[in-house]
Every structure is written in structure tokens, then in C-alpha cells.
Amino acid sequence: MFSRALVPLLALLFLLSLASGLQARRSEGPKEAYLKAKKALINFSKTKQVKKRHAWLKIIDNFRRVYLLYPESGYAPAALLMMGRCYEELYGYSGRRADLISAIKRYQVLVERYPRSRYADDALLYQARIYAYKLKRPDKARRILKELLRRYPRRDKAKEARKMLAALRASASKKSRSQKVTKSRTQKDKVRQTAKARKSTSAVKSTASKKPPAKSPSLPVGEVASLPLAKLPPEPVLLKGVRHWSSENYTRVVLDLADKVAFSAHLLRPDPRLGKPMRLYIDLRPALASAYVKEEIPIKNGLLKAVRVGQYRPKTVRVVLDLGSLSRYKVFYLEEPFRVVVDILGEGRPLVKAERPLPKSSGKGLSLAQQLGLTVRRVVIDPGHGGKDPGAIGPxxxxxxxxxxxxxxxxxxxxxxxxxxxVIITRNRDIFLPLEQRTAIANTRGADLFVSIHTNASPRRRAYGVETYYLNFTTDEEAMRVAARENAVSQKSIGQLRRILKEIMLTAKVQESSRLATCIQKDLVSHLRSRYSRIKDHGVKQAPFFVLIGAQMPAVLVEISFISNPREERRLKSEKYLDSVAEGIARGIVRYVRETQMAYLQ
Known part of the structure; x- marks a missing residue:
């Protein structure tokens, strides 16, 4: 046991260590401390720890230290704002009302202690959003918005506050009108009877003179492969981010989520009178929008004009896409991690590409390369994996x-x-690209062919050979295993793709992709066999590869050799062998183009 005389000494040592710790932190400076906390948050957001409460509280504590150690610095209000945002993010995972209250308190401290801070209007707006959309207190939200406009009428958040206040007032007015409808049943019956009598006496006249209403043009039909409701989580899921790629005639939008959600898609007609473009909106439920997802993402060029994200209902996030034009769309999901993919084709994108105008005659015939280039103008080659994803690793x-x-x-x-x-390659250096981005590159660049290059791997080290895939569903266990490895998901998740592919394959170029795969496989095997022994032909196969889903052109995936096989790994280290592989694939593509051109000319 400790002597009582030691207690004061231990207390003093504790206070000294605490003071020295505080002094060390103070020597760091407010800017360094804040940037360090922010960097920790950014790194943390990329890990699986985001689902754990204690991990969020540690991040919040980093910002709390900045506020407590440097209350007079300009970083104190910024730290309070980040604390509030982090509590909002935590609520997205926990669903605890207490986390929202904690966020509100931090915002309120910011406004009260630092009313002149450039973050004060942000704090008021964030409070209003919590009250309006998450706590269902529109009256409280309106009061806060009025306070924001009174205090900071010229700040950047004032415009958003006016818009939100108008929407809340309109909603309240609509609710009030519905509550004031207190007509008696007798009056309603009389009105119905009178209207019915008038309708019957004028029916013959109106039928003779009435012109049929003008038919509005039908909206494009879309394909939506959603998730069955039975598989949904009970608590709202966080929408973590929105990614997009867009060109004149094609758009791909990817919605990154923390877990599985149900989703639906609806198309709205353009309204020239109100200046509204054609809009496609996707509802996600049960879901909450992350505080880090921008409410509006303007797009300056391409088919996609803007993306807007909002908390439409307490457990429904609505994502609205403003479009220049539309001929058809597809909405589907991919797993591990879960994301919703939206593919949109514009009206200007032809189903069959027009020929390039023939060059003026110079008295000489066109070379073979020039002739073949008339049907294929752009090829996208996709080197598999990259960056943090090494792919398969040899012995x-x-x-x-x-x-x-x-x-x-x-x-x-x-x-x-x-x-x-x-010829475009999706990555020209060692960087990571998500699978859905690779297809988007081919689509946005208007590619005529898409070829993804990979090496195979197997638990059986004796496995060797070459095979080429195109997109389709299969019951072949080995093909499913290969697809699961390349997709970086479980075979169970691959099995769940059957329904998705059934719904989105109607417009996929299956026949053309099958022909391209056959040409590449045949020439690759033939060319390698002319130079090397023991080249096994595994043939052309079909499998659900994520990287091929949504491709608007013939698309294949080539497994050039088994990197897990010691002999083939040695060959893959040889520049001569790799050149032979490239030559075989190139010959197959030329064969496909030549056959396509001959069929076109017949």
C-alpha cells in the first residue's frame, strides 16, 4: 500500500506531467494542431473504423483539444464546427438522437462565443438542417434560419437559408390548408350530386365538340435492378460520396454507401417554362446523406449538368441528376463495398457509329490500317489492378x-x-482505379472496343493457359471463381448478380463481345503456340465481371497466363513473351475489325 505522505507527491507529479503535456501541445501551435486533427479525420474516413463509435469519439477529441488549448485562435471556431460535423456523421452510423443534440450544442457554442467567425453562419445553417430534416422540428428550424438572415444577411450561407426557409414555409402552408378543410358531409354530398347532374346533362354535347388531348411524348424507358427489401438494414445507411464521369452523350454516376439500401429511379419531363431540364432522380432508403456530400455538384460540360443531393425524408436520400438529353438509362448496384451505379445515354449517342468520312483521294489506295480505321476509331485498353491493388502475386x-x-x-x-x-489506356502508371471508373472511361471517351488485360491465378499451381471472357452470367464454377477474384468480392456476391445481369443485359453488346473474344482467343493462342510450348487453350468463357458491366461497346477481359504457375510466371517476366502476348491480342482485334468491316460492306 502507498504511504499517505506519497499521495500529495503523486498528485503533484500528475499535475506536472499534465502541464508538460499541455505545454508540448501548445508548442505545436493552433494551425499545426488543427491540420493534424483534420488529417487524422481524412485518413480515418478511409478505414473500416468509421462504423465504430469509440473511433469517432477519438477523432472528435482531437478537435476538442484544439478548441480547449487555443480558444483565442482562429482555429477554435473551425474545431467546434468540425466537432459538430463529426457528431452528425456519427449519427449516420449510430442513429442516436443524442449525437444530433451534441452536434447542435457545438454549433451553438460556436455562434455564441465566436459570433464574428466566418463559420458562424455555417453553424446556424447546420443547426437548422438538423431540426428540419432529422429532428422534425420545422418551427425551430425556421427560427434559426431567420436568426441567420438577421445576423448574416450577406454571408455565403444566406442564399441557402432563404431557399430553405421558403421551402419550409411552403410545406407549412400546405399542411395548414389541408387541416382547414372542414366541410360537412352534407355539403360534400350536395356538391357531388350537383356536379354529377351537370355532367350527365352536358355529356352528349361535350362528346361531340371535345377534341382529344394532345399526347405528350413518352419518356425514355430505363432498366432498374434494385435490392430486395428483405435484405435491408434496420437503421439508416450513410451516403458517403458521389462520383461522376460525363461526356456529350454518356454519363456514369456512382453513389457510395456504407451498407446495402433499396433504391428506385424516376424520370421527370423537362419544363421549359420554369427552366427545368430533364431530371432523373434516385431515392435511397433507409439512408442519410453524409455531411461531407455536397448538396449541389455543378457540372460545366457533358450530358450531366448537375447533381443535387438532399434528405428528402427522415430515412430517404434523394439524388437528382439534371440532364441535357436522354435516350435510355440503367440503374444497378455492385457490392463489397456497396454502391449504386447510374448509366445514362444521351439522345445524341448513335446505336451504330457512323462511318468516318473517307479521306480525299490522292491517287493511291488506302492502306490496310486506314481501311480498318474506318470502322474502329478508338480502342480503350485497361491494364487490370494497380496502386494499392496488386492483383494476383506469383510464387x-x-x-x-x-x-x-x-x-x-x-x-x-x-x-x-x-x-x-x-488507343487509350485507362492507367499509364501504378495507380488505383475503381472497376466502375474503368468502364466509365471507355464510355465517356466514345470507345469502339474495350479490352481489359489480366493474369489468371489458381490455388492449383499446375493450372496454366490462356482464356478470354465476355460479360454474361454463367453456372461454370471456375469462371465464377475467376470473376470473384477479379471483382475483389466473394463468390456469394457474384451469385447475387444473376438478377442484375438479367435486367441490364438486354442492351449489352453480347454477340459482338462474344465475336471479339473468339477472335482474340484464337489469335493469341495461335501466336503463342508458334513460339512457345505448352500453351493451353481454355477457350472463350462468359462471367459477370464488374469491369465489363455497362460498357456501350464490345468488351472483353483477357487472362493472358497463370501468374500462379511457376513456368508461366517466369515467362511473364520476359519482355519477349509479353511482346508475343501483345502481338497475339492485336492480331485478334485486327481480325475482328476486318470481319466486322466485311459484314458491313456485304
Whole structure:
């Protein structure tokens, strides 16, 4: 046991250590401390810890220290604002009302202690949003918005406050009108009887003179593959981010979520009188929008004009896409992590690409490359994996991402020479690209062909050979295993793709992709066999590869060799072998283009 005389000493040591800790933190400076806390938040948001309450509280504590240690600095109000935002984020995972109250308190402290801070209007607006959309207290929200406009009429959040206040007033007015409808049953009956009598006496006259109403043009039909309701989580799921790629005639939008949600899509006609474009909106439920997702994302060019995100109902997030035009759309989901993908085709995108105008005659015939380039103008090559995703790794450590990039570069040079066309590779260095972004690159660049390069791998080290895939569902266990590995998901998740593919494959270029795969497989195997022994032909297969979903052109995935096989791994280290692989694929593409051109000319 400790002597009582030691107690004061221990207390003093504790106070000294605490003071030295505070002094160390003070020497750090407010800016450094705040930036350190913010960096920790950014790194934390990319981990699986975001679902854990204690982890969020540690992040919040980082900002709390900044506020407590440097209350007179300009970073104190910023730290309070970040504390409030973090509590809102935590609510998205916890669903606890107490977290919203904690957020409100931090915003209120900011406004009261730092009324001249540039963050004060932000804090008031965030409070109003919580009261209006999450706590269902529109009266309280209106009072806060009025306070914001009174205090900060010229701040940047004043415009949003006016818009929100008008919407809340309109909603309250509508509710009030519905409550004032107290007509008696007798009066209603009399009105109905009178209207019925008038209608019967004038029916013959109106039928003879009435013109049929003008038919409004039908809206484009979309394909939506949603998630069955039985699989939904009981608590709201966080919408973490919105990614988008857009060109003149194609748009892909990806909604990143923390877990599975149900979703629906609806199309709204353009309204020229109100200056409203055609809009496609997607409702996600049960869901909450992250505080880090912008409410409006303006797009300056392409088919997509803007993306707007809002908490439409307490457990429904609505994402609205403002579009220039539309011919058809697809909405589907991918798993691990869960995301909703929206593909949109504009009216200007032809189903069959028009031929490039023939060059003026110079007295000489066109070269083969020039002739073939008339039907294929742009090819996108996708080197699989990259960055933090190494892909499969061979027995001696060779990484799939390294091999695929080398082959893609070799193939690019050969296609430029053989076809005289533009060749784009999705990544020209060691960086990570999500699977859905790779297809989006091909679609936005208007590619005529899409070829994804990969190396195969198997638990059986003796497995070797070459195979080429196109998108479709299959019951083949080995094909499903390969797809699960390349998609970086479980085979169970792959199995759940059957219904999605059934709904979105109607417009996919299955036949053309099958022909392209056949041409590449045949020439790749033939060319390799002319130079190497023991080249096994696994043939053309079909499987649900994420990277091929939504491609608007013939698209294939080539497994050039088994990196898990010691002999084939040695070959994949050889520049000569990789050049032979690229040559075989290039010959297959040329064969496909030639056959396509001949069929077109017949």
C-alpha cells in the first residue's frame, strides 16, 4: 500500500506531467494542431473504423483539444464546427438522437462565443438542417434560419437559408390548408350530386365538340435492378460520396454507401417554362446523406449538368441528376463495398457509329490500317489492378498489376501501327482505379472496343493457359471463381448478380463481345503456340465481371497466363513473351475489325 505522505507527491507529479503535456501541445501551435486533427479525420474516413463509435469519439477529441488549448485562435471556431460535423456523421452510423443534440450544442457554442467567425453562419445553417430534416422540428428550424438572415444577411450561407426557409414555409402552408378543410358531409354530398347532374346533362354535347388531348411524348424507358427489401438494414445507411464521369452523350454516376439500401429511379419531363431540364432522380432508403456530400455538384460540360443531393425524408436520400438529353438509362448496384451505379445515354449517342468520312483521294489506295480505321476509331485498353491493388502475386513475388501495365503499353503501340486508330489506356502508371471508373472511361471517351488485360491465378499451381471472357452470367464454377477474384468480392456476391445481369443485359453488346473474344482467343493462342510450348487453350468463357458491366461497346477481359504457375510466371517476366502476348491480342482485334468491316460492306 502507498504511504499517505506519497499521495500529495503523486498528485503533484500528475499535475506536472499534465502541464508538460499541455505545454508540448501548445508548442505545436493552433494551425499545426488543427491540420493534424483534420488529417487524422481524412485518413480515418478511409478505414473500416468509421462504423465504430469509440473511433469517432477519438477523432472528435482531437478537435476538442484544439478548441480547449487555443480558444483565442482562429482555429477554435473551425474545431467546434468540425466537432459538430463529426457528431452528425456519427449519427449516420449510430442513429442516436443524442449525437444530433451534441452536434447542435457545438454549433451553438460556436455562434455564441465566436459570433464574428466566418463559420458562424455555417453553424446556424447546420443547426437548422438538423431540426428540419432529422429532428422534425420545422418551427425551430425556421427560427434559426431567420436568426441567420438577421445576423448574416450577406454571408455565403444566406442564399441557402432563404431557399430553405421558403421551402419550409411552403410545406407549412400546405399542411395548414389541408387541416382547414372542414366541410360537412352534407355539403360534400350536395356538391357531388350537383356536379354529377351537370355532367350527365352536358355529356352528349361535350362528346361531340371535345377534341382529344394532345399526347405528350413518352419518356425514355430505363432498366432498374434494385435490392430486395428483405435484405435491408434496420437503421439508416450513410451516403458517403458521389462520383461522376460525363461526356456529350454518356454519363456514369456512382453513389457510395456504407451498407446495402433499396433504391428506385424516376424520370421527370423537362419544363421549359420554369427552366427545368430533364431530371432523373434516385431515392435511397433507409439512408442519410453524409455531411461531407455536397448538396449541389455543378457540372460545366457533358450530358450531366448537375447533381443535387438532399434528405428528402427522415430515412430517404434523394439524388437528382439534371440532364441535357436522354435516350435510355440503367440503374444497378455492385457490392463489397456497396454502391449504386447510374448509366445514362444521351439522345445524341448513335446505336451504330457512323462511318468516318473517307479521306480525299490522292491517287493511291488506302492502306490496310486506314481501311480498318474506318470502322474502329478508338480502342480503350485497361491494364487490370494497380496502386494499392496488386492483383494476383506469383510464387516469386511478381505482381499482376506490373505485368498488365507492360502488356497494355505494348498493345497500344501495336494497335496504333496496325489500325491507325486512337488507343487509350485507362492507367499509364501504378495507380488505383475503381472497376466502375474503368468502364466509365471507355464510355465517356466514345470507345469502339474495350479490352481489359489480366493474369489468371489458381490455388492449383499446375493450372496454366490462356482464356478470354465476355460479360454474361454463367453456372461454370471456375469462371465464377475467376470473376470473384477479379471483382475483389466473394463468390456469394457474384451469385447475387444473376438478377442484375438479367435486367441490364438486354442492351449489352453480347454477340459482338462474344465475336471479339473468339477472335482474340484464337489469335493469341495461335501466336503463342508458334513460339512457345505448352500453351493451353481454355477457350472463350462468359462471367459477370464488374469491369465489363455497362460498357456501350464490345468488351472483353483477357487472362493472358497463370501468374500462379511457376513456368508461366517466369515467362511473364520476359519482355519477349509479353511482346508475343501483345502481338497475339492485336492480331485478334485486327481480325475482328476486318470481319466486322466485311459484314458491313456485304
Amino acid at each position: 516469386t513475388g511478381l505482381k499482376e498489376k506490373t505485368v498488365t501495365l507492360k502488356v497494355a503499353r505494348l498493345l497500344r503501340a501495336k494497335l496504333r501501327q496496325k489500325l491507325g486508330c486512337e
